[in-house]
Amino acid sequence: MGKATNRSALFLDRAYIDQKFVELRSDIMATLDAKFRMVQDRENKIISMLGGAQTQEKRAVKAPVEKQPSVSDEINWKVEMRRRVDKMVKEYPELYADFNTVLRRVYVKMRDVYGFVSEQAIKEYRNAHPGIERASCLDAVSDSPQWRSIFEPVLSNLEEDSRKEMERRRMAAEAEMGKTRQEIIQPLIEARGDKSNYGCATYTLVKGRLKKKGVLYTNYEEGYRRDTGIKRHVSNGELIENIPALKREFAKAVGELLAEQKVVKHDGD
Structure with a gap:
């Protein structure tokens, strides 16, 4: 048998050691679990932030604009014709009382020249569009x-005739106010750029327009000689200055030609 020593004997309890290992493993697992949860929370936060940005981006994208239905040529044409007719009523109240006054003038011209019958046209339109009440x-x-191809040029001619008529009336009014024939014709001479002596070429042009309308100086000359007893030569200028009716016709012809000259100049520009 061996000798006893003073060194304390160390006794290791195996059950105690096993318990400590279990506790240590639990601590390690708890720590790892906490770390995992922390990482997972961060990932969820990042995903949430990214998802919000995508939502904002989707909101920022505008919805595609729906294509508006196109307006038919018929409606566009009718709107344009109404605009032109309204303009005529506004500019020439002395000639046209209202919108329908202009249209009646156009329809009458279409009837007389092209055989247009408004009642028949309306009937055919209703048959083609049975759902329309009026x-x-x-x-x-x-x-x-x-009919569109006929209506528009007829309206254009009426617009032109209206401009001429208003210019004729204006010039006739000036003649009534005592203007001389030279004062009456001078705007036309200038508009034409006539460089002939005293506007002789323009006087000839006006004389031709009067003749076209059946107004002849010779017809007025006979009455003028009879009323005054003059035997000498009488110039056209003298007739115009002394016969009010001829002066009015002269002024109207000047006004008509002046209106045409303005249209030509406008088209040239």
């Missing part, structure tokens, strides 16, 4: 390419 003659015309 229909105007302008509706019927706008629905027919044939």
Whole structure:
């Protein structure tokens, strides 16, 4: 048998050691679990932030603009014709009392020259569009390419005639106010750029327009000689200055030519 020593014997309890290992493993697992949860929370936060940015981006994208239905040629044409007719009523109240006054003038011209019958046109329009309760003659015309092609030039001619008529009236009024023939014709001479002596070329032009309208100086000359007893030569200028009726016709012809000259100049510009 061995000898006893003073060194304390160290006894290790295996159960105690196993318990400590279990506690240590639990601590390690708890620490790892906490770390995992921290990382997972960060990832969720990042994903949430990215998702919000994508949502904002989607909101920033504008919805595609819906294509508006196109307006038909018939409607565009009718709107334009109404605008032109309204303009005529506004500019020439002395000639046209209202919108329908202009249209009646156009329809009468279409009837007399092209055989247009408004009642028949409206009837055909209603047959083609049975769902329409009320229909105007302008509706019927706008629905027919044939009548549209006739209506528009007739309206254009009426616009031109209206300008001429108003210019004739203006010049005739000036003649009534005592203006001389030279004062009456001078605007036309200047508008034409006439460089002939005293505007002789323009006087000849006006004389031709009067002749075209059946106004002849010779017809007035006979009455003038009879009323005055003059035997000598009488110039056209003298007739114009002394016969009010001829002076008015002269002024009207000047006004008409002046209106045409303005249109030509405008088209040239």
